Amino acid sequence: MTTSAAAGSAERSELKRSITARQLYFYVVGDVLGSGIYVLIGLVAAAVGGAFWMAFLAGVAVAAVTGLAYAELVTKYPQAAGASLYVNKAFRRPVLTFFITICMLSANMAAVGSLASGFVRYFAGVVGMSEDAVIPTLLIALAFIAVITVINLIGISESVGLNVVLTFIELSGLLLIMVIGVIALVQGISDPAVLLEFSGEGSKAIAVVSGVSLAFFAMTGFENAANVAEETIDPSRAFPRALIGGMVTAGAVYVLVSLAAALAVPIETLSGNTLLEVIRADLLPVPVDVMLVVFGLIAMVAISNTALVTVVAQSRILYGMAREDVVPGVFAKVHPTRRSPYVALLFGVCVVGSLLVIGAVIQLTGSELDVVDRLATITVVFLLFIYALVIVACLRLRGSDETPDTYRASTPLLYLGIVGNLVVLVYTLYDDPGSLLWVAGLLALGVVLYLAERVSTGRRPPAAVTTETDGRA
Amino acid sequence: MHVVVATDGSQASLAAAEQFQQIADGREITEVTVVAVVSPYAAVPFANELPGRRNAEPTDISFQADAAAAVDVVAAVFDGWGPTVHRRVRSGSPAAEIIRAAEEVGAGLISLASGGRGLTATILLGTTAARVQHSAPCPVLVCRPTRTAPTGAAPPV
Numbered sequence: 120m121t122t123s124a125a126a127g128s129a130e131r132s133e134l135k136r137s138i139t140a141r142q143l144y145f146y147v148v149g150d151v152l153g154s155g156i157y158v159l160i161g162l163v164a165a166a167v168g169g170a171f172w173m174a175f176l177a178g179v180a181v182a183a184v185t186g187l188a189y190a191e192l193v194t195k196y197p198q199a200a201g202a203s204l205y206v207n208k209a210f211r212r213p214v215l216t217f218f219i220t221i222c223m224l225s226a227n228m229a230a231v232g233s234l235a236s237g238f239v240r241y242f243a244g245v246v247g248m249s250e251d252a253v254i255p256t257l258l259i260a261l262a263f264i265a266v267i268t269v270i271n272l273i274g275i276s277e278s279v280g281l282n283v284v285l286t287f288i289e290l291s292g293l294l295l296i297m298v299i300g301v302i303a304l305v306q307g308i309s310d311p312a313v314l315l316e317f318s319g320e321g322s323k324a325i326a327v328v329s330g331v332s333l334a335f336f337a338m339t340g341f342e343n344a345a346n347v348a349e350e351t352i353d354p355s356r357a358f359p360r361a362l363i364g365g366m367v368t369a370g371a372v373y374v375l376v377s378l379a380a381a382l383a384v385p386i387e388t389l390s391g392n393t394l395l396e397v398i399r400a401d402l403l404p405v406p407v408d409v410m411l412v413v414f415g416l417i418a419m420v421a422i423s424n425t426a427l428v429t430v431v432a433q434s435r436i437l438y439g440m441a442r443e444d445v446v447p448g449v450f451a452k453v454h455p456t457r458r459s460p461y462v463a464l465l466f467g468v469c470v471v472g473s474l475l476v477i478g479a480v481i482q483l484t485g486s487e488l489d490v491v492d493r494l495a496t497i498t499v500v501f502l503l504f505i506y507a508l509v510i511v512a513c514l515r516l517r518g519s520d521e522t523p524d525t526y527r528a529s530t531p532l533l534y535l536g537i538v539g540n541l542v543v544l545v546y547t548l549y550d551d552p553g554s555l556l557w558v559a560g561l562l563a564l565g566v567v568l569y570l571a572e573r574v575s576t577g578r579r580p581p582a583a584v585t586t587e588t589d590g591r592a
Numbered sequence: 593m594h595v596v597v598a599t600d601g602s603q604a605s606l607a608a609a610e611q612f613q614q615i616a617d618g619r620e621i622t623e624v625t626v627v628a629v630v631s632p633y634a635a636v637p638f639a640n641e642l643p644g645r646r647n648a649e650p651t652d653i654s655f656q657a658d659a660a661a662a663v664d665v666v667a668a669v670f671d672g673w674g675p676t677v678h679r680r681v682r683s684g685s686p687a688a689e690i691i692r693a694a695e696e697v698g699a700g701l702i703s704l705a706s707g708g709r710g711l712t713a714t715i716l717l718g719t720t721a722a723r724v725q726h727s728a729p730c731p732v733l734v735c736r737p738t739r740t741a742p743t744g745a746a747p748p749v
């Protein structure tokens with residue numbers, strides 16, 4: 120097969136990149152905003168009390184420091200594999216690389232499950248359905264992930280322009296909440312002192328940390344920016360600006376939205392509920408029924424946008440692993456017309472669907488289980504571990520592969536980031552040890568995939584197979 | 593005449609390039625530009641199913657490099673044929689970028705494969721080939737997939 124450029128008349132391929140710093144910024148903002156605050160604000164408020172904006176602030180800070188490490192690593196290695204790539208470069212241990220990849224895949228799957236359940240809450244709020252009906256909510260959540268998967272199969276979410284529009288829609292909903300917060304402040308609905316109130320009896324620091332792990336989920340998604348690293352124009356300049364700028368924007372929005380929500384409605388109302396409660400406070404000069412539908416739709420769009428990106432990231436991880444012969448090659452199959460990895464996408468929807476079904480079964484047996492909370496916690500456990508390791512990788516890779524253009528994150532901040540990630544991780548596991556069972560279940564699935572590949576191909580160890588790609592040819 | 597030959601990394605696109613070469617008169621064609629488009633936000637920005645590139649090490653997956661490798665394989669079809677062969681990897685929406693590539697080089701023809709035959713291709717409108725036909729600045733040659741699945745046979749001389 121003549122793959123080398125033999126012909127004298129032929130020149131080398133010329134690469135053109137297409138993503139600008141501005142587009143990358145909107146990608147980060149859109150991806151980060153949809154995941155968290157729409158879904159989790161009630162849970163964070165319940166955990167902390169009126170001062171729950173502090174939890175968001177702390178979560179944003181820890182995540183932003185991790186973002187610095189990502190920015191440095193992306194400018195050194197502008198490739199699509201993200202955390203797996205960095206950990207592989209830093210440690211050169213195939214087992215660790217495989218483990219971190221499976222963690223990333225599991226985090227994405229749990230995140231999609233949590234987003235689907237969060238979507239149902241808004242859907243139920245808009246159509247006036249009870250959230251407590253286990254079977255109907257399960258069916259809507261399953262339908263949601265099915266639709267998200269079909270959209271990704273067809274590939275209509277890939278437009279750069281659409282991404283910017285969706286990000287503006289997400290922002291508009293949160294601006295609405297901020298406006299309501301200002302009105303509440305002006306009208307004196309609540310005493311501003313509520314912003315410094317902590318629920319529960321323990322220390323204030325513990326109260327904030329208990330909210331941080333959930334607030335942290337709100338910041339996740341920024342790591343998906345690495346997916347488009349290869350396509351970004353002038354990555355060493357564009358990436359740090361877009362990534363940190365996007366995270367700071369999202370963080371500022373989160374803190375302002377939490378302040379607004381706490382001012383507009385009593386914490387007891389907000390606890391365990393969605394931002395629809397803030398709309399229900401009826402502070403806008405627009406009929407509340409109309410606003411509920413409008414805001415519900417905005418929230419559903421926001422959650423869908425993040426779910427779309429997360430499903431893309433998850434199928435891409437599986438595709439990449441199949442290309443490296445770490446998992447069965449069938450996951451690298453792409454649809455002949457749509458060029459989407461349909462096996463990976465369908466497998467993802469099956470796993471996420473199973474998580475939701477398991478959650479529903481547990482609820483039906485009478486246990487108190489908040490599926491959104493549980494799946495978000497699982498995502499956070501995986502991600503905190505990955506983030507901490509990425510920062511370590513960043514420090515370990517200091518001095519190698521650096522060019523004058525390489526962005527360099529502040530070293531003390533990075534050490535602080537490792538500590539921050541680990542503190543939240545330890546507290547999360549201490550607070551919710553039950554999530555470890557789910558974590559183990561998802562990791563076991565990764566091991567099963569690996570064993571399936573080993574059994575189907577015979578004897579090859581992972582270190583040897585990595586030099587080969589695309590066994591189909 | 594300058595011809596733009598598009599590849600999406602599929603065997604069908606390689607077969608289409610071979611078909612085009614059989615149909616076309618090499619004396620009329622002065623230049624060929626082989627184009628692949630990477631779609632940044634897609635689940636798989638570029639899926640190279642043609643033989644060629646190997647990852648240097650695990651996690652070193654590069655969709656740009658995959659696209660460049662596919663362009664090399666398709667460009668090899670035209671080795672020794674006559675026209676000057678250019679290779680391009682672009683980034684963005686496939687149909688739009690193929691059309692832009694044709695406009696930039698002032699192409700007299702675009703040659704590509706239609707995605708597939710059967711139900712999905714009929715139902716899912718808006719395949720790349722359909723979109724290119726719709727707004728191309730020049731004639732478009734759409735090669736239909738052959739009845740038997742094309743194997744990675746060596747290109748004809």
